[in-house]
Amino acid sequence: MAPNTAHTALWPAPHASGAVDATVHVPGSKSVTNRALVLAALASEPGWLRRPLRSRDTLLMAGALRAMGVGIEEGVGPDGSGEAWRVLPTGLHGPASVDVGNAGTVMRFLPPVAALADGPVRFDGDPRSYERPLHGVIDALRELGARIDDDGRGALPLTVHGSGALEGGPVSVDASSSSQFVSALLLSGPRFNQGVEVRHTGASLPSLPHIRMTVDMLRAVGAQVDTPESGGEPNVWRVAPGALLGRDLTIEPDLSNAQPFLAAALVTGGKVLVPDWPARTTQPGDRLREIFTEMGGSCTLTEYGLEFTGSGAIHGIDVDLGDVGELTPGIAALAALADSPSTLRGVSHLRLHETDRLAALTKEINELGGDVTETADGLHIRPRALHGGIFHTYDDHRMATAGAVIGLAVAGVQIENVATTAKTLPDFPELWAGMLGN
Ligand SMILES: O=C(O)C1=C[C@@H](OP(=O)(O)O)[C@@H](O)[C@H](O)C1
Numbered sequence: 001m002a003p004n005t006a007h008t009a010l011w012p013a014p015h016a017s018g019a020v021d022a023t024v025h026v027p028g029s030k031s032v033t034n035r036a037l038v039l040a041a042l043a044s045e046p047g048w049l050r051r052p053l054r055s056r057d058t059l060l061m062a063g064a065l066r067a068m069g070v071g072i073e074e075g076v077g078p079d080g081s082g083e084a085w086r087v088l089p090t091g092l093h094g095p096a097s098v099d100v101g102n103a104g105t106v107m108r109f110l111p112p113v114a115a116l117a118d119g120p121v122r123f124d125g126d127p128r129s130y131e132r133p134l135h136g137v138i139d140a141l142r143e144l145g146a147r148i149d150d151d152g153r154g155a156l157p158l159t160v161h162g163s164g165a166l167e168g169g170p171v172s173v174d175a176s177s178s179s180q181f182v183s184a185l186l187l188s189g190p191r192f193n194q195g196v197e198v199r200h201t202g203a204s205l206p207s208l209p210h211i212r213m214t215v216d217m218l219r220a221v222g223a224q225v226d227t228p229e230s231g232g233e234p235n236v237w238r239v240a241p242g243a244l245l246g247r248d249l250t251i252e253p254d255l256s257n258a259q260p261f262l263a264a265a266l267v268t269g270g271k272v273l274v275p276d277w278p279a280r281t282t283q284p285g286d287r288l289r290e291i292f293t294e295m296g297g298s299c300t301l302t303e304y305g306l307e308f309t310g311s312g313a314i315h316g317i318d319v320d321l322g323d324v325g326e327l328t329p330g331i332a333a334l335a336a337l338a339d340s341p342s343t344l345r346g347v348s349h350l351r352l353h354e355t356d357r358l359a360a361l362t363k364e365i366n367e368l369g370g371d372v373t374e375t376a377d378g379l380h381i382r383p384r385a386l387h388g389g390i391f392h393t394y395d396d397h398r399m400a401t402a403g404a405v406i407g408l409a410v411a412g413v414q415i416e417n418v419a420t421t422a423k424t425l426p427d428f429p430e431l432w433a434g435m436l437g438n
């Protein structure tokens with residue numbers, strides 16, 4: 001794979017001079033913000049999102065919904081506190097153009113919404129978006145009654161010819177390449193005439209917590225959802241047709257984006273407090289409490305947030321990350337600095353994420369002197385003494401933050417295109433410097 005040469009700017013990753021001791025306010029969750037936007041746009045009354053994430057992926061989602069006629073206004077929440085978006089749902093209209101960037105949530109969650117619009121909606125995005133799997137959404141929508149023009153590859157670019165309504169009903173989908181196929185169909189399901197019944201037919205299903213997030217958030221706006229966990233058939237989710245409520249929702253901090261900061265506590269034997277860590281959440285990042293404890297830290301969850309403390313040692317880990325794939329780059333970075341080898345399993349679908357993450361991590365860590373090999377479904381990482389060098393990011397926000405974690409321990413690491421963190425965490429360099437007291 002060729003590194004991106006369009007972004008030549010190099011960011012010297014700060015080297016930690018001692019144990020970090022910081023409070024880091026992590027911005028809102030990408031996954032929660034983009035689901036909340038879609039559900040608010042499909043509701044039958046206005047709603048509020050408080051403390052939404054404002055990053056490339058969520059601004060693309062808001063822009064796309066606005067292009068289809070939805071009102072999304074800046075404001076303060078109903079109680080006067082905090083920044084907020086007020087969402088004013090309307091009839092969804094085409095013609096419209098949607099730029100998905102490289103946002104999985106936008107490219108997968110919005111074609112079903114567009115099928116409810118009363119005109120054509122054209123979807124396009126970054127070159128990488130053409131390579132990311134979308135066939136599950138396209139094929140399922142066609143089976144449910146939508147007309148879609150694409151170039152036959154089952155991918156972007158495409159046009160959904162919305163007719164103002166979609167019949168809906170039962171549909172089968174192989175979501176082994178992305179859980180977002182299931183989430184996409186469920187999110188718009190209440191607005192289909194017959195609702196939707198999604199049956200996953202593939203051998204495996206990644207990122208189950210993200211499907212639970214979809215179900216929880218649907219239920220919170222009044223949808224009736226049956227799931228395998230609620231006594232339904234395995235691998236089958238049913239959403240009944242019905243109106244959705246407009247809610248006043250405060251977005252949780254993005255726990256996957258808390259990862260590099262918690263990792264900094266592990267690397268430096270320091271302490272990081274993340275305020276507002278939810279006591280109960282479907283975010284996969286909550287698994288960090290367990291994974292990073294096994295890797296050598298300890299944590300306490302209080303009413304103020306999560307306090308995470310490193311012991312000075314980082315242990316290798318053998319772990320199946322299939323449920324929490326987006327945590328893989330950060331765990332791989334730590335594993336490269338650990339005192340024993342690691343095996344990260346269950347994440348073959350990461351080859352189709354923002355970049356081929358397994359290839360990118362292998363190449364970039366090895367170029368710094370590491371010893372990483374790809375397996376069929378993950379990585380073997382044998383820690384070695386690393387040296388400085390350029391860490392390429394391949395337009396992947398999580399590659400950039402993974403490189404920054406390595407840079408804490410290894411002098412002379414330079415991150416190419418750290419600005420790619422804007423996908424989900426635009427203030428990363430400032431937050432990182434703030435954590436280090438710079
Ligand atoms: O639904 C979501 O918000 C997400 C689901 C997961 O996608 P995949 O199932 O494609 O891995 C995850 O990796 C992505 O970062 C966000």
Ligand SMILES: C=C(OP(=O)(O)O)C(=O)O
Pocket residue numbers: 102103104105326353354398424
């Ligand atoms: C896989 C990710 O994003 P996307 O929503 O674009 O799939 C991610 O954020 O790690």
